[in-house]
Structure formats: C-alpha cells, structure tokens
Amino acid sequence: MKTLYAVIVGGVVGTILTTTIYSQLISQEMNIPMPASADPIYWVAPMDPNFRRDVPGKSPMGMELVPVFADSSKDTDLGVVRISPNVINNLGVRTAKVKLDILQETIKTVGYVQYNENNLLHVHPRVEGWIEKLYIKAAGEQVNKGEPLYALYSPELVNAQEEYLLAKRRNNQELTSAAESRLLALQMPKETLRRLKSTQVVQQTIVFNAPQSGVIDNLDIREGFYVKPGTTLMSIGALDDVWVKAEVFERQAAQVKVGQLVTMTLGFVPGKTWQGQVDYVYPTLDAQTRTLKVRLRFDNVDMLLKPNMFAHVIIHTDSGQQTLMVPKEAVIRTGTQNRVVLVMGQGQYKSVAVILGQVTNKSAQILGGVKEGEQIVVSAQFLLDSESSIHSDFMRMSAITAEEHQHHQENQDDKAHHENHESQENYESQFDSANVEGVINQINVQTRVANISRGPIEKWERGPATLDFVFSERVFLNELQQGDKIRFTFEIKNGDFLIIDYVLILQEQEQEQMQGHNHD
Numbered sequence: 001m002k003t004l005y006a007v008i009v010g011g012v013v014g015t016i017l018t019t020t021i022y023s024q025l026i027s028q029e030m031n032i033p034m035p036a037s038a039d040p041i042y043w044v045a046p047m048d049p050n051f052r053r054d055v056p057g058k059s060p061m062g063m064e065l066v067p068v069f070a071d072s073s074k075d076t077d078l079g080v081v082r083i084s085p086n087v088i089n090n091l092g093v094r095t096a097k098v099k100l101d102i103l104q105e106t107i108k109t110v111g112y113v114q115y116n117e118n119n120l121l122h123v124h125p126r127v128e129g130w131i132e133k134l135y136i137k138a139a140g141e142q143v144n145k146g147e148p149l150y151a152l153y154s155p156e157l158v159n160a161q162e163e164y165l166l167a168k169r170r171n172n173q174e175l176t177s178a179a180e181s182r183l184l185a186l187q188m189p190k191e192t193l194r195r196l197k198s199t200q201v202v203q204q205t206i207v208f209n210a211p212q213s214g215v216i217d218n219l220d221i222r223e224g225f226y227v228k229p230g231t232t233l234m235s236i237g238a239l240d241d242v243w244v245k246a247e248v249f250e251r252q253a254a255q256v257k258v259g260q261l262v263t264m265t266l267g268f269v270p271g272k273t274w275q276g277q278v279d280y281v282y283p284t285l286d287a288q289t290r291t292l293k294v295r296l297r298f299d300n301v302d303m304l305l306k307p308n309m310f311a312h313v314i315i316h317t318d319s320g321q322q323t324l325m326v327p328k329e330a331v332i333r334t335g336t337q338n339r340v341v342l343v344m345g346q347g348q349y350k351s352v353a354v355i356l357g358q359v360t361n362k363s364a365q366i367l368g369g370v371k372e373g374e375q376i377v378v379s380a381q382f383l384l385d386s387e388s389s390i391h392s393d394f395m396r397m398s399a400i401t402a403e404e405h406q407h408h409q410e411n412q413d414d415k416a417h418h419e420n421h422e423s424q425e426n427y428e429s430q431f432d433s434a435n436v437e438g439v440i441n442q443i444n445v446q447t448r449v450a451n452i453s454r455g456p457i458e459k460w461e462r463g464p465a466t467l468d469f470v471f472s473e474r475v476f477l478n479e480l481q482q483g484d485k486i487r488f489t490f491e492i493k494n495g496d497f498l499i500i501d502y503v504l505i506l507q508e509q510e511q512e513q514m515q516g517h518n519h520d
Helices: 002-029 084-093 155-169 173-185 190-199 250-255 381-389 402-430 506-518
Strands: 039-044 048-053 066-069 094-097 099-115 120-124 129-134 149-152 203-207 214-216 234-236 243-251 263-264 271-285 291-299 310-327 339-347 348-353 353-361 363-368 375-379 435-445 447-454 465-473 485-493 495-502
Touching: 066 485, 099 250, 099 363, 129 155, 129 203, 155 173, 155 190, 173 190, 243 250, 243 310, 250 271, 250 291, 263 291, 291 310, 339 381, 348 381, 375 381, 485 506, 495 506
Parallel strands: 465 495
Antiparallel strands: 039 048, 039 066, 094 375, 099 243, 099 310, 120 234, 129 149, 149 203, 214 234, 243 291, 263 271, 263 310, 271 291, 310 363, 339 348, 339 375, 353 363, 435 447, 435 485, 447 465, 485 495
C-alpha cells in the first residue's frame, strides 16, 4: 500500500513539475510585449483562461498565475503566440498542411461464411407419399443438375396418370390437356411425362432429380419416410459465390456503403486473401450489441470457402469525394470545443476552433475553421494551445483595424469580468473527479468501455444519466459483468469519462458487515 501511494504521489508531482517547467520555458521565450510602467489588470492561470485573480498567486494546479496588462493586446492579435526559432526547435514543433483528400478508413471486423441465399434452393414435395429410395445419403454431398435425388410413391400421382391415360383413350383433347397440366403442377418430371405418353403405362414410383447443382444441406429425410406438401426434404446451395455476414460498430455505420471493397483472410489458409465487396447494409441496428449487420459477397471459384467458416474481414471505406483532411494528432479535443493550432508565419501561432467530421486511425475530417493549404501544428500543439487560448477568440485571423481590435478586446474583458466569479466557482467541478453509484448495462473488456446508468452528481448539479465510461488501464475488469452495481470514481480526460477506481456494491456491503461483526 505504501509503495502504491508513493508511486501515485510521485506521478502527480512529476506531472506538475513537468507542466510548470514547460510553462515557464514558453513564458520566458514568448515574444509578447510587456509594458514596464503599466500594472497588470488581472492574473490568469496558464492552463485555464477562465481562472482569474486580482492579485498574484497560484492556480489550483499549482502553477504561477500569468499577469495580463491593459495594453498587452494592442500590439498583438488575439491569441497569437510568438516564439523564437531556437525554442521552436527545442520544443520539436512539426507542422502539416491542410489538404483536400478522400476520406478513407479500414474497418476491421469478423464474420461467418454462409450460403448465397439467392442461390439456395429448398426441395418440397407437392403430393403426399412415401420415400421409396434416397439417392443422397448425407448432407454435404455434391450433386449436379439432373441427377436423381429420391424416388417417391404417391397415390395422388398414380391417380393423376390414370386420369391422363383415360382422357387420352377417349380422344378428348380438352380433358387430356387439363390432365397433363395437373401432372406438371404436381411437379411430375418432364422426362417421366414423355415416358408415360410413349408407353401408356402408369408408373408407381416417380424419380425426382436435382433442379440445380450444389451442395446438399438440411437433409431431414430417410428411406421409408412419409412426406406431404410443406415438408422440407433437403436444401441445395450453390457455392460458386458465398456471403459473409459481419457486424460493425454504430459509430462506423455511416462509413459503410454498398459496393465498397473488402479483403478477407481465414485461419485455415494462412497467407491467402480473398477480395470481395459490400453486398448489402442491413437497415436496423441491433439493440443489444449496438452494431450494424453488413453482408459481404466473395467469389468461390476454388471452393475453399465453406459455410460457417470464421473469417477476418477489412472493409475499405471510401467517401468518393474530396474533403479537408488533417493529421489526427493535430486536433485538440477539449470536450466542449475542437481546435487546431494554426501557423501564422514568422514564428507566430494561434489556436482556432474547427468543426470536426469523421475521424479515422490517421486522419481527421475538417468541415470548417481552416482552409486548404494552411499549415497547422502536429506536435507540441498542446503547449502552444495553452498559451494561445488565454486570449484567443478561437476565430480565424482577418484584416481588422486597431480600433476594432481594441473594441473587441474591451468586450471580451467586460464579459470575463461579469463571468469571473461563476468561472471560479465552476473551476473545481471542471477538473475535479466525482464519486457516484451506477449499474453496468454493457461492458466490453477488450476496449475497456462500459455503458453505465449512473446516479445524480450533487456537486456538479447533474441528474441521473446513462453514458459510456472508459476504464483506466490500471483498473482490473475481470470481475465485472453486465448487471453489476458499482460505486466508482471518474474524471473527465480528453473528452472521455475515465473511471480511475471502483468497488462492487455487493463487496462493499459485505466488507461493512464484516467490519460490524468484528466490532461486535
């Protein structure tokens, strides 16, 4: 316990020291005019522009407050940070260009090989009778079109043949035609009908042949069985091409379209890949798993793909249209706003708000806020953003006059003054953790994500809610399952609700009872 406590304390102290050192480094190297004679109008926390004080001091995170002067923004644009070239190199600032590109992502999932149901045929009799002979003995056998499947004795077919011969002998063309139509309606094979016409002899047992080539499945009969209309004798599935049914997460559903290319691999053939495409996207979402089913189609010329095989598939999504793209790591997500650090030139940087679209493993789609060809920061952007966000309006730069700039700054100061007390009161709620009880609706141990219906949080003035929570890497999940009631502590980190500790309510009650028993 002492070792764990020391590790936690050491980690917290290290984080504070690192943040403080970087903050001081940037503050010392920022080329922002500071008037020597004027007094600061207030002091602000380096990591939170809403935390302001009238006197010097420290922020709740233990960092020295930064002074803000009345005329410090007259010579600089809102939120622009200026850094000398040597500091840019020391911080390892890297940039990338905003470019037009096609949004592409690979969705990895699993699926099961199945028959192409368009080529799956079920065999049913249209008359009552007995199976005299079965030519196919087991499911899985390959048959070709026209090969015999079974021989059936049916009194109804015998009577229909006698009626046909009787009409034929009476030379009644109308009755003969009607009797022939009845035999065809009862699925009497055409070859058998031709033999009846030529021999004029009633056949007691009729042999039925395979209507198509394929593999026998669902063989539910044996010789001697009594069958009637509605009985499924067997199924014949063609394996020239197969379906693979897979599932994708709800957040990926909008990216999957019919016709997209799919790559598939199977464990029993290492190194071999199959190329297919998305054949159908199902219209409904599974209410329990929150996944969407998709149907994939693959050619099976070599007949290696068998129904019910387990497959790994990769869906290559492609929007087909070019859109603004930036590297994924360049986007700063605060939970309430998405922004990037824009390169203004000559060592100047500014945080600007952006409208974020779809995010892939490497790239992020930008729907607004930046333009094609502009440079953005992809490393050390968090340090630059922390400085820029103190005064930034998070708007794109434009050609404004000094009077307009000063008027905008005065409005910002007035607004900040009125909201100062409220911001200070809400500051601890923004960064503090919360302890609450909840019930686990769903949990995924692999992704460490759980859907939890939590109770109210009084200190944040929040009512009950059902949300997705992420478990910290240091938390063990083996004992948790759906339906468990837990008391947990979570904090907001990078826009996620991160659970850093928990205890099962049942275990907690047992411990309390045990303590009471020991006390007695």
